[in-house]
Amino acid sequence: MGSESLPSRADTVIIGAGAVGCSVAYHLSELGAEDIVVIDQGPLPVTGGSSVHAPGIMFQTSPSKIQTKTAYYTSRLLSEAGVYHEVGGIEVARSEERMDFLRRRVEWATAYGLPEPQLLSPEEVVEHLPLVDESQILGGYYSPTDGRVDGIAALQWYMEHADAAFHGNTEVTDLDVEGGEINGVVTDRGRIDCERCVMATNNWGYQTGQLAGIDLPIAPVEHQYVVTEPLAELADAGSSVGENTTGLEVPGDRAIQEYMSEAPHQPVGRDQDNSLYFRTHGDAIGLGSYNHETLSVDPDAMGKNSEDRQASVRGFTPEHWHKPTHRGREKSPKQAFDELLPATADAEYEATENGIFVFTPDGMPAIGETRAVDGLWSALAIWWTHSGGYGRILAEWMENGVPRLPSGPVDTGGIHVRRFEPHAGEKGYFVDRGAKRYEQVYSIVEPRWQPSSHRGLRTSPFYEKQRELGAEFYQSGGWESPQWYESNADLVSRYEGMIPEQDGWQGINRSPIEGAEHLHTREHVSMFDMTSFSSISVTGAGSTDFLQRVCSNDIDVDVGRVRYSLLLDEGGGILADVTVVRLAEEEYMVTTGGGNSPGIHGGWLEEHAPETVSVHVEEGAKSTIGLWGPKSRLLLQRCTDADVSNEGFPYFRAKRMYVGEVPVIALRVSYVGELGWELWAPAEYGRRLWETLWEAGDDLDVRPMGGGALSSMRLEKGYRLWGADIDTDANPFEAGLPFAVDMDTDFIGKEALEAARADGIENRITPITVDDSTDILLTGRPVCDGEETLGYVQAANYGYSIGESIAYTYVPSEYAEAGTSLQVHCEGEVYDATVRDEPLFDPGRNKLIR
The missing domain is CATH 3.30.9.10 (D-Amino Acid Oxidase, subunit A, domain 2)
Incomplete structure (x- = not known):
């Protein structure tokens, strides 16, 4: 005392x-x-x-x-x-x-x-x-x-x-x-x-x-x-x-x-x-x-x-x-x-x-160092039940830079005080949302439940068009993001037999249209609204050295190249996965997800940047379309004078170009495993960007695509999602991302990765597929070998292209061998499952690089 x-x-x-x-x-x-x-x-x-x-x-x-x-x-x-x-x-x-x-x-x-x-x-x-x-x-x-x-x-x-x-x-x-x-x-x-x-x-x-x-x-x-x-x-x-x-x-x-x-x-x-x-x-x-x-x-x-x-x-x-x-x-x-x-x-x-x-508005604690004030830490919205654990996590974070419990690093995406969107601090908003969370303390909350109040706060320039197309909007970070479109209901009959019914708890708040949009994109071309994703501008003298220090991959590449990289904490945990685009000698665009990503990832870059480097989180400043599918090149070429051939615009390259009259930064990347581009334009040009592509693709059967299709397509390709498959509780080797790490460069977390590699990787992420069922598994359900619990489901969906139910899980390395038989307990059922090699879809990447 x-x-x-x-x-x-x-x-x-x-x-x-x-x-x-x-x-x-x-x-x-x-x-x-x-x-x-x-x-x-x-x-x-x-x-x-x-x-x-x-x-x-x-x-x-x-x-x-x-x-x-x-x-x-x-x-x-x-x-x-x-x-x-x-x-x-x-x-x-x-x-x-x-x-x-x-x-x-x-x-x-x-x-x-x-x-x-x-x-x-x-x-x-x-x-x-x-x-x-x-x-x-x-x-x-x-x-x-x-x-x-x-x-x-x-x-x-x-x-x-x-x-x-x-x-x-x-x-x-x-x-x-x-x-x-x-x-x-x-x-x-x-x-x-x-x-x-x-x-x-x-x-x-x-x-x-x-x-x-x-x-x-x-x-x-x-x-x-x-x-x-x-x-x-x-x-x-x-x-x-x-x-x-x-x-x-x-x-x-x-x-x-x-x-x-x-x-x-x-x-x-x-x-x-x-x-x-x-x-x-x-x-x-x-x-x-x-x-x-x-x-x-x-x-x-x-x-x-x-x-x-x-x-x-x-x-x-x-x-x-x-x-x-x-x-x-x-x-x-x-x-x-x-x-x-x-x-x-x-x-x-x-x-x-x-x-x-x-x-809090999402019912979870708010811990970590605040973005606005260095040295000011939050330890709020915590009950007795969790107080000892969060006290330990915060103390480790403050002293050692790694949020952890004695059992190991923990995932911070859902508890970080920086996760809240810009409007969350308005008293009327958070008091109302807090009241709803109070109501739900003992309620049975359905999978993918969506709030009904405070909707329409953040909308993309495509919002009115999406409403006309019957978008079913889900809210993330305040953004209204289509999950599927009723205008695509006709596709369900087209792909009849490839979209299994999902009954019971697993099927709540799902639509077969999600599967139809997935399959259509694999065969034709679709437009996906990425406006909720964020770009971060990094410019100024020393930008390359700065990004080289905070990124796990080598980003000192030619102008016009795109790199997939990770941001790691001092313990080697994955703070973010990002796409780094070199636009000029000391000018970069770093792209990350929506939701809590801008505050957490952008804040990390801001606080580590030297005085000569400007870091600007362009949240909401750009409207972005993912144009994906085998017909995407044909559609895009109709709208631009730029060369978008495979030779003129190779995979993982970037160009400043015009789509119609709209100036865009085009990245040849795809989160769904298909030929395609991300088209980043200033927000004020968004409506025209959508109209230009939509009209040019009419005879190609261009369709809008929602988040449900994105989820299943990215799992088929084994693409990671921060906050789901990867977070600060996993290092890149455990997460199957060694290609995103260049150990010949010096970066935050490198020493921890060297130590982890020397000690041996005990757990690895792996895809599993359900043997005799098309049911979609749910996250947080145990993955077992008989009576022994090995891990739990990190992410799951149905793979409509491969015709199998997919889940991703971390298991001990000796179980991560393809062909290993496991069991998943979900909704009172025991599902037999098999470990598979990844990616499950297009392992030769033929669809991406053509």
Whole structure:
């Protein structure tokens, strides 16, 4: 613990002494960091944040690998600390749809390495949870290592074991940012100069970001929790209520903290069909509810502790407990609990609260160094369940440049604070999206689900034409991107027999038109809207040397050449895959994907560029068409005077040219494995670019093509997708991309790759095809050799050209040999599958280079 006087400087200042801030401080000190100061506006350890009003329940299983991995790490860490009660966790099902979902739970847990996940019969559930009415349920999912963390005890443990100074009752009033760098933290007790600062303020995350001029999309939301009076059925458990917080300064209602400090003696439970959860508190039981309309809190109005109020707790609202206000729920929380746990029906409540916690627009955490301010790190939107793991990841990232857990590097694309699109910081937007994520916490979310609100934010110049063609728009990074076009429905009958039906869960939100567009592109020519993809302009003296340093491949090539390369972190993990185009001696265009790519990849280039090099992320500045298919050359030649023959415009070359009147940078590259070009034009020319190609290709049967066809075509060719097949948790050798690495050049991550190659590559990515089924497999499902889990499905689709269902997975190297037999567990079925050589389609690249 720190002294009462506040230091005038520190290497690292962490704002927030809750679960996340304490975890970051502990892990930083474990890694050898020194001079760490942690400050909080509340008293210590009962700060008044969500870490101390939360019931501490930890359910570890998630569809997300990183959420599951961080939860398991947290449970192990806190168990060793003696502040975690591993009583197990049971999720019950009251519907067949929920039982199907619980089977998915087992598959996710198996895929990501949780111990002994299992389905229970109603009788087995009641053996663990005797208060449950067996007649109300169809079964349950049991994770034996789930449990509950004692929040106050855990914070005390962190403070005792972290080599850091902790200061409570210290309010941050400003962040000193100058020249794009953090210089100090200003508090009501003085200023602390610092080299780096971590924002771990969760419910106050938006306000903390505002002090640095950053709009962080962190939306606070209320949800309800009550603790019953002692129940006769739990009398044997006893109680220590009244003694749990003796000697501690407790803001607000002390009864809440007293009951939250009572340990459970039965498994923690969830009734997701009614958006409810529960746990015992000694001889009482706590009941938690998401089963009410979203109660969003103005991020600017979080407030502070007082004698009568804990800052992150609002007054209990009985109407939300007694009336069904949650969309799609017919029963109120009270009614649903009375049915499931009859012993609670007539019980009085000893403690009640509307506790506050936060959501981002996509429901995932926001961690990493901010793009706008060097040295300012985010550790926000993280629950107790994952706090230990994310604290470790962030500490490794800050100290060693590699986000990792003890099990290895982790994928950061879905959690990076830089992933948010430009509009995400608008308060109305992120509060609404956060509210939707609150609604979905216990919902069964369909594959490829799409939001209905805040649509049409970002559209390409082709949008109106696409609407006329019946585009089914999916949203990514705010962009409206067609998944398929109803105007191509006639193609389904043309390719009848080559497009198998997809039934059940795998077939939801899919269309056979996706397969028809795939097959049409292989035979004719299609136009794909790439406007959501981004180009990054790199110019100025030293541009070549700079890109040579950050790119894994040799990019010092002739003007007009195109290189596929990777951006690696210091650990050799794949931060991005990019296309680098040399337009002049010191002028380059770097292209990357859409969604979270501009912020993460563009930000990486910006922060590493020397003063002489200009890096400009041209997000939304260009409208781009992928023109692909065997007739693409014939179509393009009709629209330009430039020579687009194979001799005049070879594969992986670039030209400045005109398509009609439209100036474009044309790249002869193809993400679908067909002859074709990417045509990059200034956004204002986009409409004319589309019209020119469309009219010229009328007699060639040119068609629009959506993202569904792109997905299946790229898997047939084995082309990687960052955030799916590759990320910072894989190096290029594991990812099958050694051709994108030139070890004769010096680049960030090279030393790590040399070490990895010397140690031997333990895991490799490989395609597998399903032996006797045309079903499309789903991501996150376990890939096995008998009883042994080897990996999980990274990406999957149906390969319409090869007539087989495809999945990509990382497996131990000894299993990556073509012909190896494996099994995939998906939706309760076990599919036999076979490892294949890649690419599965056109291995000789004859279609690309003709």
